[in-house]
Amino acid sequence: MGDTYLYAVLPTQSVSLHVPELWVGFLLSINRFIRIVANRWILPFFNRFGFYRLTLVASGTAVISTLLYGVSAHLVLWIFARLLWAFSYAILRLSSLSYSLETRQKGLSLGLSKGIQEIGPLLALLLGPVLGSYGSPHTTFLWLGGLSVLSLIFASRLEQRTHKFSTQAPVFSFVPGSFNFLVFLSAFFIEGLLVVVLGRLFQSESTAPLELLGLVAFYLAFRRVSLFAISPAAGFLADRIGLNTVFFLAMSLSIVSLLSIGLGFYTPGIIGCFLANSVSSALGPGTLGGDAETRLHALAANLSWRDLGAALGALAGGFLLGFNSIQPFFLIATFVLALALLFYYRSINHPVYKYGSN
Incomplete structure (x- = not known):
């Protein structure tokens, strides 16, 4: 709080x-x-x-x-x-x-x-x-x-957990595997960059400062509400059609939404990005493989890449505030995230990506 x-x-x-x-x-x-x-x-x-x-x-x-x-x-x-x-x-x-x-x-x-x-x-x-x-x-x-x-x-009131996980942590690689690279990019573009440049997207000579503040506050509040309301519903659906399926749909929605912003359709694009991110950020860790002894290392690596993406995205967003037009950057984001999603699903069965720890 x-x-x-x-x-x-x-x-x-x-x-x-x-x-x-x-x-x-x-x-x-x-x-x-x-x-x-x-x-x-x-x-x-x-x-x-x-x-x-x-x-x-x-x-x-x-x-x-x-x-x-x-x-x-x-x-x-x-x-x-x-x-x-x-x-x-x-x-x-x-x-x-x-x-x-x-x-x-x-x-x-x-x-x-x-x-x-x-x-x-x-x-x-x-x-x-x-x-x-x-x-x-x-x-x-x-x-x-x-x-x-x-x-x-x-x-x-939590349950006591007696089992321990493996202390043999995999060596952290500064080059992420396909899944963590996808998570990194999603966090970079949506959790970092988009959140920072929201106001800049709607800024114009005819937009009053108070109106601009209200728009930004609305979208940020919507992001919180979607995380609160959509994540459980998406999780319920994932147990029926599969975590990977719902995760893929959420990432696909992210790509379409980034494209919408790049083409100037800000409202549906921003809403779509935040809806998709509420699903992918909640369910992404569930797609990691491994047993109880190895999963925690994969989770830690995955969270680190997400945090790094959001942090660098926020810095990049601050840099983009100095540009007159930032729409083209969202078109680039669309292309990059689409390639990353394609690369992930082509390599999903490769052993090096099995645990998504790198």
């Missing part, structure tokens, strides 16, 4: 939060870059402490990070809070995916997990402004941190 509200309030109220304006972008992006490394670095701790205990601790540190937002009066404390959140989120995300993949109905479980994860951010976006009207941003973070304590109750 705290992380979502921070993205909304820090760019506009950095002075009130005692954050120099030049450090705003750094604080908002550092957690994603840290997770690229943390996704693999935390794996041995699952074996040492167990999924249950590590998840419970991560839930607690996530709450602490939000409370720190409410008391931080120095840049160093802000950086510490963001690092704490980065490691907490890495553990919670990997744990939730691992628990979901242990069930028979993997699609539904993955979809529900993704949908439930979006309840907190949605509540933060709804309650944050209301709470903020009665106090300072610091006070709002303290309230959100207090509400987040409920996560400890849910974490304490």
Whole structure:
């Protein structure tokens, strides 16, 4: 909850939060870059402490990070809070995916997990402004941190998992396999680049600043709602027609939607991108092969490539803001993602891509 509200309030109220304006972008992006490394670095701790205990601790540190937002009066404390959140989120995300993949109905479980994860951010976006009207941003973070304590109750009710995974992690390759390359590109173009350039797509001399802000807020809210509502339904469908089938359809919709944006049909293109991404991001991990002992390494690698794609995409989006027209870049994105999807499905049975860990 705290992380979502921070993205909304820090760019506009950095002075009130005692954050120099030049450090705003750094604080908002550092957690994603840290997770690229943390996704693999935390794996041995699952074996040492167990999924249950590590998840419970991560839930607690996530709450602490939000409370720190409410008391931080120095840049160093802000950086510490963001690092704490980065490691907490890495553990919670990997744990939730691992628990979901242990069930028979993997699609539904993955979809529900993704949908439930979006309840907190949605509540933060709804309650944050209301709470903020009665106090300072610091006070709002303290309230959100207090509400987040409920996560400890849910974490304490998780099942104890006794089995351990293999400690022989595959060597990480800086050249991704076909599946992770596809995930990287999807995150780059949709989770990173598109989110950053939304306002630029609709910007014109006749568009009032308030109207532009409203459009961007609407599409970002739609993205959250689609993750919350569409992911479980897609998971239910995936258990009936297959995870790979639904994943392929979602990626195909991403390609068509990027093409729509490139041709100037912004509204259907953006909606299609966010709908497709809500499905592919939720169900993608379920297409990874391997047993319980090797799957966690594949998940960690896959999440790292997704985080890297989104982070670099956001940086690229910031660079594109300086161009007069950015439509041609979405036509290029369409072509590149289509080739990656074709390459993945042609190599899906090749042993080197079996676990999708690279």
